[in-house]
Amino acid sequence: xxxxxxxxxAVWSYKGWLGSFFPDGSxxxxxxxxxSQRLTAVEGNTTFYAVPDADTVARWAVETPSSxxxxxxxxxxxxxxxxxxxxxxxxxxxxxxxxPLGDRMGPVFAQLPPGxxxxxxxDLEQFLQQxxxxxxxxxxxxxxxxxxxxxxxSQLNRLLEQLGVGRVLLDTRPVYDAPDDPQLQSERxxxxxxxxxxxTASFSLIRFISHPDPAWNQVxxxxxxxRVEEWLQAGKRVYFFVHCxxxxxxxxxxxxxxxxxxxESVVVPPLPWNELGSVPVQLNLx
Numbered sequence: 001x002x003x004x005x006x007x008x009x010a011v012w013s014y015k016g017w018l019g020s021f022f023p024d025g026s027x028x029x030x031x032x033x034x035x036s037q038r039l040t041a042v043e044g045n046t047t048f049y050a051v052p053d054a055d056t057v058a059r060w061a062v063e064t065p066s067s068x069x070x071x072x073x074x075x076x077x078x079x080x081x082x083x084x085x086x087x088x089x090x091x092x093x094x095x096x097x098x099x100p101l102g103d104r105m106g107p108v109f110a111q112l113p114p115g116x117x118x119x120x121x122x123d124l125e126q127f128l129q130q131x132x133x134x135x136x137x138x139x140x141x142x143x144x145x146x147x148x149x150x151x152x153x154s155q156l157n158r159l160l161e162q163l164g165v166g167r168v169l170l171d172t173r174p175v176y177d178a179p180d181d182p183q184l185q186s187e188r189x190x191x192x193x194x195x196x197x198x199x200t201a202s203f204s205l206i207r208f209i210s211h212p213d214p215a216w217n218q219v220x221x222x223x224x225x226x227r228v229e230e231w232l233q234a235g236k237r238v239y240f241f242v243h244c245x246x247x248x249x250x251x252x253x254x255x256x257x258x259x260x261x262x263x264e265s266v267v268v269p270p271l272p273w274n275e276l277g278s279v280p281v282q283l284n285l286x
Contacts, residue, residue: 004232005268006041006069006106006239007258009250010207021251036064038273039254041106043207043241044072048111051075051097058100065272069106071139071205071239072098080113083120084127091127095136106239107137107205109168114191117144118152121159128163139205141168148194160200167200174211174220175245197227203237210253212246221257229266 012035018024022034035042046052052060060070075094078087098105116124131138140160146152160167176192208224210217228238242254251273258271 002237003040003067003069003269004237005228005261006237007254007271008039008041008043008239008241009035009247009254010043010045010241010243011247012036012042014247016248017251020248032060033063036068036272037276038271039251040067040269040272041069041071041239041241044070047094048073048076051094054097054100057098061101061104064104066103068104069239070101070104071106071241072108074108074110079110083123084110084112085123085130088127088130091131095132105136107139107166107203109139109141109166109205111141111168112143114143116142118146118155121152121155125159128159128165131165133164137164137166137201137203139166139168139201139203141170141207143191143193145191145193148196153196157198157200164201166203166205167196167198169195169197169204169206170209171195171206171220171224172209174217175209177216199231199234199236202235203239204231205239206241208240208242208253208257210242210244210250212244212249214249214253214256217253217256221253221260224257225260225264225266228261228268229264232267 013028013031015028017031018026021038022031026034074091078084078090078094081087095108112124128138128140142148142156147156157167159165170191170193172192173195206224208220224240228240231238240254240257242250242257244250244253255271255273258268258274261268
């Protein structure tokens, strides 16, 4: 039975997690296996920069539980090199290459560059119509500010709803609403765009850009817990991914959110991390 709520980070291989998220002495070759024993999904930013070879993809499937989900980002050669409609063959080739993941493949997501504006709506529609949506769910992240104002916002949402394409919800409020801090600069390179919490498909994919100080995340996580409960009750599937300028904090913030959901009596699957015989010390505390 598929999980209705999946929780993870942007990456699975991070040496700074040794001694907290990963046991001391863990080898990098074991990071994916260890990660998948603790969290239930990964955003998979790695494929944006380079497509792994076939042996690597096959190994990802072997090293993870059948319930684990990879939400892989389309390569930048597809989304950031001109019109999307011209990149359809490359997108289909990418899907074919990832087939060894089987049921472990969650929604693929296409992150469009900041320069891709509503003026290219026809190109976007052509690309989305050619995507094999019945075989592989797709989520879209737009970054040009005009997509968030009318009439473009409604036009985009209608198109996504008609085609069953998900809307990636990027929440950068924790790092932009907080006071200036040098450690926030890496995540402040992400666009400061309005959060429009709209579900356009059978699932929602949320990218939560958390603050290194857990106290700054509380109000936003509380807000997300209400939305997640509403969407789960409506039969939607929710993917929630935690980023952080201090990546060491991301797993702890994800675990905090799981605990908050449970405290609020939101019906979510148990976190594998909490079922381990020896659970690492919690990284973040409210």
